[in-house]
Amino acid sequence: MIRLRSGAMAGVALSLLLVAVPAAVAEPEVVSVELAVRDRALQVTPLEQPLTALAGEPVRLRLDTKAIPPGTLFGDVVRMRATGVDGAAAGTEPTSVPASGGATTEWVFATEGTHTVRLDVEAYLLDGTPVQAQWHQKVEVQAARQQPMQLPDVATAPLAAAEAPPAALEAPAVAAAAQPPVATGKVTVERGHVDALAPRLIDGGLRVHVKDGSAVGTVVWREPIDVEFKVTDAARVALPDAPALSFLGAAGGQIHLLPQQEQPGVLWIGWSTEELKPADITGPVTWSLTSVAGPGPFGLFTTGSFGAHSVIFNSTDGLPDTHSVALGTHAHANWAFGKPGRYKLDFAVSATKTDGSTVQDKESYTFLVGDTTSTVTPDNNTTRDGRRNTTLASTGPAGSPAAATALALGLIVTGTAVMVLTRRRTAKETS
Incomplete structure (x- = not known):
């Protein structure tokens, strides 16, 4: 799941299903990536190391736009899109991120391994010139925590005849993006x-x-x-x-x-x-x-x-x-x-x-x-x-x-x- 939230405004602005996962159980650390406008271009400073997360628990990445002064971009806004590039999901709809502020993406992955999310940001200078930046963020997902289970005491009873175990449920496949009719x-x-x-x-x-x-x-x-x-x-x-x-x-x-x-x-x-x-x-x-x-x-x-x-x-x-x-x-x-x-x-x-x-x-x-x-x-x-x-x-x-x-x-x-x-x-x- 990807959710994009403005750091200055309450509410969820964007949601994209990457994989079906259980609810998050811990507040993850938020790591920031800085976005700036230099020489009439959007410039991003990507992280040198991949993000790390546990399967089924959220990982967060903040797009920090505090280095973009008001009046630099048309509407003082940047458009941001997050896309799973390893087959996990299709792209999200672009969402507005305020300049001189920021927004936080939240991702949850159900499976272990290395996942990649592509982030695209774009805006327009005051004279109408489009400016863009793109980078790929790797996320190392480790095995989920094993929670010990407390089993209640039960009375001893004769064993019933064994039944065939139910068939294992297959993970739901993400449907290919279809054009609306x-x-x-x-x-x-x-x-x-x-x-x-x-x-x-x-x-x-x-x-x-x-x-x-x-x-x-x-x-x-x-x-x-x-x-x-x-x-x-x-x-x-x-x-x-x-x-x-x-x-x-x-x-x-x-x-x-x-x-x-x-x-x-x-x-x-x-x-x-x-x-x-x-x-x-x-x-x-x-x-x-x-x-x-x-x-x-x-x-x-x-x-x-x-x-x-x-x-x-x-x-x-x-x-x-x-x-x-x-x-x-x-x-x-x-x-x-x-x-x-x-x-x-x-x-x-x-x-x-x-x-x-x-x-x-x-x-x-x-x-x-x-x-x-x-x-x-x-x-x-x-x-x-x-x-x-x-x-x-x-x-x-x-x-x-x-x-x-x-x-x-x-x-x-x-x-x-x-x-x-x-x-x-x-x-x-x-x-």
Whole structure:
């Protein structure tokens, strides 16, 4: 079992079953590993000796981040993942560890011998540069303590006929990690966190799914064709006088913006390549915007600490636009729509497998922009990949705008250019 606990906060933040074991019976010593940021890189000082533990009893390792001053990393947080590399278990979900503090991992092993746990930590500098560190921690597990047993006195009785001993119970095998299934049915999401593009490798092929976390505490995987993203008038902002964003309209005009930073009441949309593993995929993933159908321009861009804008996708200057995404990325940016109405965005995602073959997928996404843009259920003229055989419907200008909101509140953020949180159906296309 692996548990990750923040040294500054109560509660268990992470749990991963390595092996089935009895409860711990002693408080183990906690050994610390220091993490620091030097020369724009995460640096860890691993232990020179392996940790030691008794089978069935916990061993603890603390990640000490006190050497990272506040304001060094975006969000003052490091993401940590512990993975059993000797066949004991699959990896954990990444968990946040506060800078200038730390967190403690707790492992329990049922069997004797040398076990290895891989620890991955990653964070982002204030300018959006990703930084990572990785090390392997060996744990020497010795035989469990033998507890003497006190047998009660029993009356002498004739021996009964001997029975065959029960068959020995086999240790439960840890099941191989399986991809969560894709839900069915049409949905409209208009608030909460959603990774709109989350590619997975399923049956050897690349499939792009929506990782829907809009309901707090749950994650539902969906086909993009089954999801309509509602951009309400709560997301209306005034377009600033910024040359990089002039393609969206005139300065001071109203646009609909799904922000890079989370804001209550509106969608917070990102993308994730956390489901793709280096053992299967080499190098970054290529993400392309191939076409846009709608009443106005569309743009995807990031905003840096001092208000500088970096455009990823611009629908007005010729498509396709292409963006490279590293494995293990979970990122957010600003999704901007110049006019209210119904938009269809076509995306293509491709990657190279470790055997040298290329895998790819293409999907269409529907955005309903503005309160007066109605939800329309796709009819029989909608193909399986979400493309319509007829012209997409769109509405006119939305109703009266909400109270004027300076875009600076939604765009000029304290932190990095990309809000990064740092992490399979038969392939439709392979080449």
